[in-house]
Amino acid sequence: xxxKIPFFDYTYNYKKNSKKLKKIFHxxxxxxxxxxxxxxxxFEDQIKRxxxxxxxxxxxxxxxxxxxxxxxxNLKKNSEIIISSHTMVATASAIYFSxxxxxxxxxxxxxxxxADSIEKSITSKTSAILITxxxxxxxxxDKIKKICKKHKLELFEDAAxxxxxxxxxxxxxxxxxxxxxxxxxxxxxxxxxxGGLILCNDKNLFTRLKKIRSHGINEKNFNIDHWGxxxxxxxxxxxxxSYFFKNHNKNIYKRRYLAKLYxxxxxxxxxxxxxxxxxxxxxxxxxxxxxxxxxxxDGLRNYLNKKKIGTLIQWNGISTNNLNLPGIKxxxxxxxxxxxxxxxLPMNVSLSKSDIKTICxxxxxxxxx
Ligand SMILES: Cc1ncc(COP(=O)(O)O)c(C=O)c1O
Numbered sequence: 001x002x003x004k005i006p007f008f009d010y011t012y013n014y015k016k017n018s019k020k021l022k023k024i025f026h027x028x029x030x031x032x033x034x035x036x037x038x039x040x041x042x043f044e045d046q047i048k049r050x051x052x053x054x055x056x057x058x059x060x061x062x063x064x065x066x067x068x069x070x071x072x073x074n075l076k077k078n079s080e081i082i083i084s085s086h087t088m089v090a091t092a093s094a095i096y097f098s099x100x101x102x103x104x105x106x107x108x109x110x111x112x113x114x115a116d117s118i119e120k121s122i123t124s125k126t127s128a129i130l131i132t133x134x135x136x137x138x139x140x141x142d143k144i145k146k147i148c149k150k151h152k153l154e155l156f157e158d159a160a161x162x163x164x165x166x167x168x169x170x171x172x173x174x175x176x177x178x179x180x181x182x183x184x185x186x187x188x189x190x191x192x193x194x195g196g197l198i199l200c201n202d203k204n205l206f207t208r209l210k211k212i213r214s215h216g217i218n219e220k221n222f223n224i225d226h227w228g229x230x231x232x233x234x235x236x237x238x239x240x241x242s243y244f245f246k247n248h249n250k251n252i253y254k255r256r257y258l259a260k261l262y263x264x265x266x267x268x269x270x271x272x273x274x275x276x277x278x279x280x281x282x283x284x285x286x287x288x289x290x291x292x293x294x295x296x297x298d299g300l301r302n303y304l305n306k307k308k309i310g311t312l313i314q315w316n317g318i319s320t321n322n323l324n325l326p327g328i329k330x331x332x333x334x335x336x337x338x339x340x341x342x343x344x345l346p347m348n349v350s351l352s353k354s355d356i357k358t359i360c361x362x363x364x365x366x367x368x369x
Contacts, residue, residue, distance in 0.1 A: 007310030058233030062182035066094030079127035133162035136288035265360035
């Protein structure tokens with residue numbers, strides 16, 4: 001019988017590390033250290049050192065993170081915030097719930113927010129751009145920073161998919177006023193449930209966000225002088241994440257290796273446009289996802305499914321621009337057409353070279369290549 005290749009194996013991390021994880025569980029639980037404890041501080045400090053961000057705050061998930069940093073940033077009420085149409089609903093909902101208007105714009109050939117489209121969408125109500133470093137690739141920060149400077153806009157980053165990704169040697173999530181990283185199980189650094197991080201370089205914003213994540217409470221004197229959320233990264237999850245983080249660079253290199261294999265095996269198929277190959281040029285990609293642009297996407301997906309190969313259509317194929325929800329400022333976007341062609345192939349460290357070859361053989365058969 002043919003081996004099944006799931007899109008993502010949610011049991012892999014636990015099975016591979018169960019002995020060590022049980023020890024961590026015992027260590028944390030026997031101390032009764034669950035909320036805002038030492039393990040969380042240790043993990044935050046690890047990410048701080050790694051990304052060279054001044055401040056890191058562990059929170060319940062990346063969606064809360066974005067809502068909190070937008071709420072804490074003193075933007076003009078009801079302002080417009082520009083996002084890519086190729087991002088998760090979370091980017092838009094954080095804007096909506098923080099009292100602003102998400103404005104989705106086109107994305108380019110690299111599937112990242114398009115600089116020209118940003119410029120065209122700026123109005124007197126625009127206060128900020130919230131870019132998404134999609135699939136583990138950092139946006140062109142030279143262009144985006146220039147636009148922000150020219151139009152006096154704040155810059156925020158949705159780096160949910162991009163821990164470790166770099167542009168000209170600088171980490172995604174460290175360019176703007178604040179950013180988020182998601183620690184959702186399928187992310188490159190994932191925990192056993194929901195989790196997220198806020199990165200920022202501004203001390204005042206950091207102080208405010210530390211309160212906001214925990215009911216508005218000042219952790220030093222327990223005074224409450226701010227409305228807040230209950231959105232803290234669990235101490236137990238932080239302890240697991242610290243352990244997984246030891247392999248973070250190794251995992252990035254494995255993903256880059258798998259991406260290179262895909263690109264080598266699939267090059268020349270004219271029905272497919274591949275993601276950029278791993279390079280050490282301007283972009284250092286971490287391949288959170290490997291997303292192809294292909295003809296007869298649904299046919300390919302069904303075919304692979306029959307061959308027991310899992311795939312995924314990001315956001316269920318619906319751009320933020322086409323969400324049937326109130327409060328979004330919508331334009332007719334050229335790149336929306338692309339949503340019928342985008343497909344995620346399996347990409348994670350549980351895959352072997354032979355898995356990638358099997359997947360590519362089937363893709364070649366489908367396209368008669
Ligand atoms: C681009 C992007 N933004 C935001 C999120 C939301 O992250 P979380 O699930 O941690 O709230 C995700 C998670 O999948 C994402 O991929």
